Amino acid sequence: MxxxxxxxxxxxxxxxxxxxxxxxxxxxxxxxxxxxxxxxRSPGAVAVVPLLRDDDGSLSVVLLRQYRAAFAREIVEVPAGMRDIDGEEPEHTARRELIEETGYEPGSLRLLHRFYPSTGMTDSVLHVYLATDLRHVGREMHGPEESHMEVFTVPLAEAVSMVVSGEIADAKSTIGLLLTDRLLRGLDNDVI
Structure with a gap:
């Protein structure tokens, strides 16, 4: 009991x-x-909000546009991946997935949130990280979706607007981007 x-x-x-x-x-x-x-039953997953500081000091986020078979169309989202390696810590999965999908290695990862994406049907836990101090090291693509995905950057404010307008409707991306925006509104940008 x-x-x-x-x-x-x-x-x-x-x-x-x-x-x-x-x-x-x-x-x-x-x-x-x-x-x-x-x-x-699921091993869980990670999502990463990768931030780049532009030459003018503003912040941009690295996003993906990739084909999602369940919806039979392309979806705009933050980098993410399954925790499909036994014993791998979520932070390590986040680093690995960010490199594989975008070619960026994070100098710093900060856990933003840990949430249950669908409590009525799965035991999955999703960890969302903020990645900063990015260094481009080259992509390590795996699978047909990754080899055809588009990697692009937009200003963080535009990404938040994409959430509000529904252009970004993916739950992990919505949570990650809104939490990042909220965090940065309370901090000096020099911290990032």
Whole structure:
């Protein structure tokens, strides 16, 4: 029994892929009723908001436009990736994914937030980082989506406007960009 009165009785695996596993979880509620839920088990993921300081001192963010098969179209988002290497710490995954997707290596990574992207269907945890002091080292592309993605920069204020207008609708990107904007409004830009 857990503190909230619900008991997890076990899982039955119905599908196991390269990264995800779909299970039927069995549970008992506080009054003894048993029920099941379909759950996607996930190793989690990371997202990175990479900031560049422009020659005039303003800040730009590195974004991606990449094909997403689930939507059958290109999506604008921040760099991100699955925690698909056993035992790899989220910060290391963030560094690796940023280099693979953009060619930038961060001098500094700061955890902005850790969130649950879809509590009704998955146990995934997503870590969002702010990357600064970027150094271009070259991309290490993997897979068809990465080899065809567009890497581009926009002023941070424009990226926030893209969130507000719906041009950027991806949850991890929305959270990362809005938290970055909020953080920077409270700090001297010389800190970054």
């Amino acid at each position: 857990t503190a909230d009165g619900f008991t997890h009785l076990g899982d039955q695996s119905v599908y196991r892929g390269y990264i995800w596993e779909v299970v039927v979880g069995s549970f008992r509620d506080p009054v003894g009723n048993e029920f099941t839920r379909d759950i996607v």
